Structures are given as structure tokens and as C-alpha cells.
Amino acid sequence: MPTSTAPDADTSLPGKIPITLTVNGTEAQLQLSPWVSLLDALRDRLNLTGTKKGCDHGQCGACTVIVDGRRVLSCLTLAVMKDGAKVTTVEGLASGGTLHPVQQAFIDQDAFQCGYCTSGQICSAVALIAEGRAKSADEIRELMSGNICRCGAYPNIVAAIQQAMGRA
């Protein structure tokens, strides 16, 4: 692991940095420029396009993934800063042919329309349940407020999370 990165010979562009990420249980070695976001690394280098780029400014939550057990915004995360981390994306939630209870609940409760925010909503909800702090509908709404849904499926999203909590 480098502690500093020497610039290229002509010093116009910094060199790429080797990092290791464990994404959905699979180790990946990447060579990345410092300014590559975790979101772009997942989508463009690892072809995991389930994670969506919504605003790219940390305002919408569509890019939510789980890094070392915490839900974070991958658009405001530099991939090089997460060298060695374990990342879970929406692609890593199902086991075998069985959907994760949160994924199944989103289907059962009709918790999405266009679907663009859904992978972020689902990753956020999986982490919310693991955090264990939301009990009431008010608390679910508050702790899911970082995930915006332009279709306005919020009541169904809350219902889906309540369903998944009941199963957990």
C-alpha cells in the first residue's frame, strides 16, 4: 500500500494507484486515478451497474452502497480511500436464486415505479435494519430521508421496510 504517489514523469497527471476492493465477496484489484469515485469504479470498472448515478452530489441517495457495514454515498467516496474495504452493492444482496427479504418486500409492497432510486433505497434499507434504530414508521421515514424517490413511492417503501423488519 503506497503512502504517497509520485506524479508521472511530466508531472501533468498523477499516476494511477493500485487498490484492492472486496465487492460482494469477490476480491478485485484495480488501478485507479485518485479522482475516481467509488460509484464510477463500481459501474465503469467492475461493470456493476445496479448502483445508480442520480445527482452525483450526495443529495439523492441513488448511489448508496454498504462499505464495511455502513451505508454510504458512493458518489462522494474516492475509491482510493477505500483500499482494502468490503463493499456490498445491490447485486450482492440475493443469495443463490433467493432475493434478499428487503428486495422481496419491495416487490410485494409495490415500492417502486421507475426503479431508478430502488437499488439505493434497498441498500439503505438493508443497512437501516442492521443498525436497529428505526422501530416506528416515523423513525423509518427519518432514517431513510437520504434516499429521494421522484415517483413518490414513499408510503410503499415504508411498508416494504416494515415487512422486511417483521421477517428479520
Next chain:
Amino acid sequence: MINFRYSRAGDVADAVRQIASEPRAKFVAGGTNLLDLMKYEVERPGHLIDISRLPLTGIEETASGRVRIGALVPNSDLAYHPLIEERYPMLSSAIRAGASQQLRNMASTGGNLLQRTRCSYFYDVATPCNKREPGSGCSAIDGHNRMHAILGTSEACIATHPSDMCVALAALEANVNVAGPAGERVIAFADFHRLPGDTPQRDTNLEPNEIITAIELPARGFAQNYTYIKIRDRLSYAFALVSVAAALELEGKNIKEARLALGGIAHKPWRDENAEAALRGQNATRDTFKRAADILLSGAKAYAHNAFKIELARRAIVRALTQAAQGTPQSQSNKKVL
């Protein structure tokens, strides 16, 4: 996103050494504000020094009964830490009123102090802004200034400080521990953030070659009589129009000690010694609270679109002091203001 060089700091001394040798370098920890500003090209560092792996993640009680919070403790860990929830529930409440759980998971304690205004002209590089480009002018003074400051403004800048956490830290009289080339020093919270004056480009009195290592809280936590009320355009995940941290120590009805800090109305978390003095020694009544609010807002100055903030702040202060006196702090999940 702009291009930049990247390195990791091995320890605090190494971080200070690296920033001294790179004039266009900045520290990055959570990155939630800095990386966003870099995407807009408001911030253009040539080099990021990653301090996120430094061992500044502890929350511990000191021998003198104070609590020291490492600068890299994530906001969410701080809000839910048992020591903070029990002894400083106003701080816990204020943190939970800000941002979203994803952002609180990323954002560091030290970084929260250093986040920059969300003034839309500061973000829009096509418009003049004295904070972003000193001497270019202020677009907000005669522009859309509904979100802007009513106290402590200057001809150069009417931006507000965006933090909720800092409003509680101001009320609690925290200290900021910093390290730099000349060693360590302690900055009282009231002296950490600056008013805009004619140098709005400087948000704080932290020197560019210094690093925040910890925040220290005095033993007095006001755990019985406190509240944090945040008034905003949405119920959650929005910056404050006005927020109030209120903390009291009561003996019967009598106010022994009072702290009052406001967010969303000034370039820094706003406290007024005279307003707090007007509460001390008085009975905790609505009239007392109104008098304190009048004193705090006596110098308020409205611009074209934010005059509503003066009356909003007055009512929020009275409501917050009432909640604090009654021992019924504002819920941050059920948003009804009672």
C-alpha cells in the same frame, strides 16, 4: 471532477509535514463537502492528503471529567455513543437533525466544523462571490437571499454556517484541539468560526497548515433541560432556516445557567452573552424567554427575502426555551413541534 494528487498521512505529525510542503494541498477525511465542492470546481486543491486512517477515532472521558472526541469519529457514531446520548443529549439531537444517515456515516467530527456555506452563489462559479473569489462582490445581498443571514453580516458576505452539530457544540462551550508546525493549541468554540467582515474567504481561525485532532466537551452537559429545534423547508434532510439549541440548569423555577445558540441565521453558530445573562437568575417563564429572544435579535437585519427569519427565530427561541424548561426536548423523528 478535477485532477489532483493523492497521498496518505501516516500520523498527525506526517499530516502536518505533508500539508506544509504542498501549498495547494488539502486534508480529506469524510469528503462529503470537499469532494462535492471539487465537482463544482469551487475548491481546486492540487493534492489531497488522506487523513481518514489516522487513529483519531476515540470518545473518552478525561481525568477532569471532560469528554474528548477524536476528530475522525463519524457523525453517526458520535450521535449514538452512549456517553454522548447520556451526558450530552443536545449534541446527539443536533447531529441527528442534520444531513442523512449515509452522510453522517461518512462525515467526520472535525470535518463538520470545516464544512462551507451552502449559499447557492458560493456554489455557482459563474456568479460573483467574495467568499469564493475575494473582491468579486456578493451576489446574495441583492439576489435570492431567503436562506441567508440576519445577524453578523457584512457588506462582503451574508452567508450562513450550515452545521447543526456546531450549534450544539457552541452552546456546550466545546474546545477545538488542533496541531500544527508549532505544536498543539486549543481554540475555544466561540473563537473557532469567524464572522465574514471583509475577509469572508476565511470561515475559521484554523490555519491552513493546522489539523483538528479532537473536540473536548466540558463536564456540564445540560442533560436534564435541553432541546434542539430545527425549522426547515422539508421535514428532514434540508438545511436550517433557523435552528435553536437551548440548555438550562434550573433550581425550581429559577434559571441558574442558560445557554442559547442559533443556526441558520449567521456566518457562525450564534450566541449572545446578553441574551443568556437575561435568563440567568430569572424564573423560567414565557416573558423571560421573550425578553431573551428580543435581546438576541435586537441587532437583526433583514434583506429582501429573509425578513421572515427574524420573527421565526424569535418564536423558535421561545419555543426552545419552553421545551428545555419543561424537560420535553424536540423529537428528531416525529417532527411535531410541541
